[in-house]
Amino acid sequence: MSERIVVDVETVQHISELAKIDLEDEEVEIFTKQFRQIIDYFEILDEVPEIEIRLDVKNVLRDDEEGGSLSRGEVFQNVDESTKKDYFKGPKVR
Numbered sequence: 001m002s003e004r005i006v007v008d009v010e011t012v013q014h015i016s017e018l019a020k021i022d023l024e025d026e027e028v029e030i031f032t033k034q035f036r037q038i039i040d041y042f043e044i045l046d047e048v049p050e051i052e053i054r055l056d057v058k059n060v061l062r063d064d065e066e067g068g069s070l071s072r073g074e075v076f077q078n079v080d081e082s083t084k085k086d087y088f089k090g091p092k093v094r
Contacts, residue, residue, distance in 0.1 A: 004043070007035040 012032045016023045023031065079088065 005039050007032060007039055011035070 009028055009032055012028050012035060013023070016028070016031075
């Protein structure tokens with residue numbers, strides 16, 4: 001088992017300083033209790049035995065295949081005045 005992590009008021013105050021969060025004294029107490037509970041849950045998970053699972057995984061993606069493409073003339077044959085030369089004019093991004 002790994003060493004126990006100590007979460008005390010000083011630890012929570014240090015974390016809040018690193019995160020640039022101003023905490024009131026009662027908030028520090030609340031977070032200290034919550035952090036202890038979270039660490040306790042992780043310590044319980046450390047006790048769960050590891051198991052090995054083999055999955056029969058196969059690649060479901062097909063290989064890229066080169067195919068035909070349209071010429072510029074074909075691409076731009078049905079465009080309206082919202083295009084200029086070799087590109088399409090799209091809506092503004094907000």
